Amino acid sequence: MAVVYMDNNATTRVDPAVLEEMLPYFSECYGNPSSMYLFGGQVGRKITEARERTAAAFGCHPDEVIFTSCGTESDNTAIRSALASQPEKRHIVTTRVEHPGVLNLVKRLEREGCEATYLGVDEQGRLDLDELKDAIRPDTALVSVMHANNETGVVYPIQEIAEIAKERGALVHTDAVQTLGKIPFDLKKLPVDFLAVSGHKVHAPKGVGALFVRKGVQFRPFMMGGHQEHGRRAGTENTASIIGLGKACEIAMANIARENTVVGGLRDRLEQGLLSSVPEARVNGTRESRLPNTANISFQFVEGEAILLMMDAFGICASSGSACTSGSLEPSHVLRAMGVPFTFAHGSIRFSLSRFNTGAEVDLVLKELPPIIWRLRRISPFKKDGDEQFACSGCEVCKH
Ligand code: PLP
Secondary structure (H helix, E strand, O other), X not given: OOOEEOEOOOOOOXXXXXXXXXXXXXXXXXXXXXXXXXXXXHHHXXXXXXXXXXXXXXXXXXXXXXXXXXXXXXXXXXXXXXXXXXXXXXEEEEEOOOOHHHHHHHXXXXXXXXXXXXXXXXOXXXXXXXXXXXXXXXXXXXXXXXXXXXXXXXXXXXXHHHHHHHHOOOEEXXXXXXXXXXXXXXXXXXXXXXXXXXXXXXXXXXOOEEEEEOOOOOOOOOOOOOOOHHHOOOOOOOHHHHHHHHHHHHHHXXXXXXXXXXXXXXXXXXXXXXXXXXXXXXXXXXXXXXXXXXEEEEEOOOOHHHHHHXXXXXXXXXXXXXXXXXXXXXXXXXXXXXXOOXXXXXXXXXXXXXXXXXXXXXXXXXXXXXXXXXXXXXXXXXXXXXXXXXXXXXXXXXXX
């Protein structure tokens, strides 16, 4: 059975051209890039090229790029550096909908003596910029707001957010893990101090990330050790993966228009098709400002996990908006922050597409998913007895 992979916000397939670029650096060119001899030096030069490619995608100088092990490390490094370089400032502003790579660190920092303000979102997942203005204080070290949300795809107005923070004297970090290759940004114009990305969300391998640190911004390393990355991130470089990330950035930039037209078109057809064939379904997250590949749809009165299991029988891979905490399924912190009603939040599914998806795959989901929802609603404990509103108009399941 073919896999229909629509979970690209969780991770992506490595692009064959990225893999091809990486392969020699496992077996033939395995020298340490810090070595004096040519066998290592040629690897060092390839890392320089990867840094240039990554910087070109960011719109920054190559010296402003630090390679890390993942998006989480990039986020942690930026936030800890902002606090370490300004010991007199102990306050952080962030949002309730950040990835755990930011949220759990900020919670830890609160336990370590910092103060934090968590900005809320409205029912569409949008921030209120007046709330941001009011939240920034003279002792605010950092404003950390994600560029786009991984669950709903909502894109935040990072240009305005950064301008507001800079005017008030705070450093700015943005988690752009979900936007690289999907939404263009140019760090020559975007006044953030730190920007985090992750390789495995852009068709590079897992275990590599990058952090932009603006020239002139004081930086305190997170990892102590060797002199790699100009002393900013110790540890022998993950050479093949860094080379892969550079190549993936180059391909992502060449495909960014296609991401918004072709991938966006597939997402829209999937979303419209599901909304028109399944009643009591809704999209979570404003459609005004959203990643082109992401559709977060709630199907009322059914469990997201049950939908995932039944879709798995057809090879369809997506995510649900619930997380298993203490043995019970809780709606995600993002859907809770948006105030999505309980019966919708439990039945939320995130489809996240990529340039490797096809129209035929969208057709398959549109064919197989509506009968799955009908079947689950028939046995749903939330549905009132005798409620006819979910009677199917004649699909394969209901004919029996
Ligand atoms: N930030 C966002 C918005 C993400 O979606 C993710 C991963 O899902 C991360 C950070 C963490 O990235 P990594 O898995 O590379 O640590």
